[in-house]
Amino acid sequence: MAEEIKKKQIKDLERRDWQLWAMTLAILLSLAVFIILVYFWWDVPESGGRILDNYEMNIFLLGFTALVLLFCGYMVIKELEIKRLKHILIEERIRVETLNKRFKELESLFKVSATVNSRLRLSSVLDTITKTVVDCVKADQSSLLLINETKRELRCEATYGMGCERTRNKEVGLGQGVAGYVAVKGEPLLLNGKIDGSRFKNFVEKDVDIASALCVPLKVKGKVIGVLNVNRIERKETFDENDLKLLLIFADNAAMAIEKSNLYKRLQNHVKTLEQQANLIQAGKMMAMGTLGAGIAHQLNQPLAGIKGFTQAILMETDKESPLYKDLKIIEEQTNYMRDVINNLAGFARRSESKKEPIDMNLPIQAALGLLSEQLRVHEIRLIKDFDPHLPYVNADFNQMQQVFVSFIVNAREAMDKMSNDTKKELTIITRSTTDHRLYVTGQTKEGTMQDQEFVQILFADTGPGIPNEIKDRICDPFFTTKGSKNIGLGLYLNCRIIKDHDGSMDIKSEPGKRTAFKIILPAIKPKPGRKEDGDEKSE
Known part of the structure; x- marks a missing residue:
């Protein structure tokens, strides 16, 4: 030119x-x-x-x-x-x-x-290489062959351009033909005019006359992993040394993209293997804990049955107007609650059906506070409640949700006990309704179907020491605890499982040394007929 x-x-x-x-x-x-x-x-x-x-x-x-x-x-x-x-x-x-x-x-x-390096799947990478190299060096056709070390041969994995379909998936022995020669020698070739077949072992004449051809090795860390061919058939201009240099630069980038794709594939396989191993370990833990839970349930259900029986006997002999009658009813209700918690613990390794019904989520929170408000007062923790009185109903198991809220309140109280005496201790509980589906994160429902869905948000925020970032992703794991031998690490695990069983999600925000906030998102249902519109206003 x-x-x-x-x-x-x-x-x-x-x-x-x-x-x-x-x-x-x-x-x-x-x-x-x-x-x-x-x-x-x-x-x-x-x-x-x-x-x-x-x-x-x-x-x-x-x-x-x-x-x-x-x-x-x-x-x-x-x-x-x-x-x-x-x-x-x-x-x-x-x-x-x-x-x-x-x-x-x-x-x-x-x-x-x-463009080539933006792909991760190997087949997509190879197709992109053969397509873009034609435009890069103004060629008519291209082909890419990768080495199979086991068979000691080259296999044509991708082609593009005029009449190249016939060469796809063809196999060539190493050292045979032009591509095999380049793969063994590791050096590029520039061929103009008629190719001298005697120069190459087992050379096969092409169906079309190739005016000019370039054949370069694909190398990673000095090792040849394949060969890239480009040909000019109808173009009058032949390739020159500048075209060869350009193709060598392209081949280096293509080889790195192929290696990256292979590494990504190996990483995916490794992750799948680790996931399978983790599932096996988890299954073993579940079986062990199921056996342990069944034993605990058997040991505790008997004294609980006695407590409940004696309580009911006393209730029959107590006047309903007596001050003791209300306290005895609370004992009876909490005995039933303890029985449900023990049964949940015994059955956490198996999927049992929850007794779900439309409920106002303010009610199980109030029930949990009824049990723990005195503890919060004794520990000098200021309680801030901001309940939405018009929450939509949620299809949920009352006892399981009460169990979750009790766990969150107890964890908040224990966390704030670790703070110094001059630190302000506050527990904030807020309930709200929302239609912002972006807050809803679950693998069971696609975001596109959530446009008209209403949700209930429940926030528990405390002024405790916070959760370190390195363990935030582990708090839902069974047996994980930061409380040493005082805790077996099942509280938050059971909370996470119950929330997931209710098609909900949980988000954790924490500032180490300042605060921690748990936000629970649950899908709402249509209002229950004849609902009584009441609830707590903002209070302290």
């Missing part, structure tokens, strides 16, 4: 030079005619005039001729200097156009490399 530009510019320059010399010749002829006219004019006497003698005329002609020659010499020198400058300008123009071409090639190469 550069040579063609240079030849064209030189021809144009030579044409302009002939025009310049023609103009010079015309000037000289005009001067000659002028000299002749002057000579004859001075030779003709005029009235009152004087005829120049021969000496004077010779001096005049000699001086005039010298001036003309000096003028011509000056013109020649200037013309040569201009011609030299024009040659320099032509060379500079060729360099600029060459640099512009290389810049466009590198820009195209950068875009192509970015």
Whole structure:
């Protein structure tokens, strides 16, 4: 391309030079005619005039001729200097156009490399390489072959361009043909014109005549992992060394993209293996805890049954107007609650059906506070309640949700007990309704179906020491605890499981040393017929 530009510019320059010399010749002829006219004019006497003698005329002609020659010499020198400058300008123009071409090639190469490296799936990476390399080096077809170390052969994994479908999935032994030769030698080839088949082992003639071809190895850390071919069939221009250099740069980026894709695939397989191992470990823990829970339930249900029986017997003999009657009813209710908690613990390793019904979520929170408000007062914890009196109903198990809220309140109280005496201790409980489906995170429901869904938000925020970021993702794991031997690490695990069983989600925000907030999101249902619209207003 550069040579063609240079030849064209030189021809144009030579044409302009002939025009310049023609103009010079015309000037000289005009001067000659002028000299002749002057000579004859001075030779003709005029009235009152004087005829120049021969000496004077010779001096005049000699001086005039010298001036003309000096003028011509000056013109020649200037013309040569201009011609030299024009040659320099032509060379500079060729360099600029060459640099512009290389810049466009590198820009195209950068875009192509970015596109290739944005893919992760191997098949997508290979198809992208073969497609983009055709545009990058202005080829008609391309193919990519990867080495199978076990079989010691090359397999054509991707193709693009004219008549390339027949070569896909074909296999070539290492060292055979052009691709096998490049794979073994690890060196690129530039082939223009008819290929000398005797140079390559088991060379097979192509169905079409290839005018020009490039074949380069794909290397990762010096090791050849495959071969990239590009061919020109219908184009008149053949590949040159610059095209080969460009393709080598492209091949380096392509090889890295292939290696990255292979690493990603191996990482996915490793993650699946770890997930399977984690599931097996989890299943073992569940079985062990199921056995432990069943034993605990058996040991505790008997004394609880006795407590409940004696309580009911006393209730039958107690006047309903007696101050003791209300306390005995609370004992009976909490005995039932303890029985449900023990049964949940015994059955946490199996999926048991919850007794779900439409409920106002303010009610199980109030029930939990009824049990623990005295503890909060004794521990000097200020309780801030902000309940929405018009919450939509949630299809939930009352006892299970009460169990969850009791756990959150107890955890908040224990966390704030660790703070110094001069620290303000506050527990804030807020309930709200919302239609913001972006807050709802669950694997069971797609976000696109949540546009018209209403939700209930429940916030528990305390001014305790917070949860370190490194353990936030583990608090829902069974047996995980930061309380040492005082706790077996099932409280939050059971909370997470109950919330998930209710198609809900939980978000944790924590500032170490300042506060922790648990936000529970539960999907609401349509209002229960005949609902009583009441509830707590904001209070302390």
